[in-house]
Amino acid sequence: MDNYEIGLDVVFHALADPTRRAVIQRLGRGPATVSELAEPFDMALPSFMKHVRVLEGTGLIRSTKIGRIRTCTLEREKLAAAERWFAQQRALWASRYDNLDNLLEKLQGESYES
Structure with a gap:
């Protein structure tokens, strides 16, 4: 397994x-404090911080602390890696569907010739 796959x-x-x-969806609109991010969720702040740490650990978000305020921002490059993986999968399946369409057209043409 290469590093690219491990990262994914x-x-x-x-x-x-x-x-x-x-949280990722909200940060897509711009930076936000942890308090702002936690507001919609019915959980204690320490529990919510576990989610923030997971996201930071993967590199999906970055946070900075000024005084008592921690602000999070989205790190788009990690998301771009996932998007590239999905694009590769879409291209692979599109190619397979094209091949299937071509085969079906060929078979249909042969059945009319018979």
Whole structure:
């Protein structure tokens, strides 16, 4: 398994949780404090911070602390890696569907010739 796949594994693990996906979605609109990010969720701040640490550990987000305020920002490059993986999968399946379409057209043409 190469480093690219290992990196994707941790990204997909982080994105497997709906709370973390919601945080990523919110940060897509711009930076936010941890308090702002935690507000929509019915959980204690220490529990929410576990989600933040997972996202930081994967490199999906970055946080900075000024005084008592921790602000998070989205690190788009890790998401771009996941997007590239999905694009590769889409291209592979599109090619397979094209091949199937070509085969079906060929078989249809042969059945009309018979």
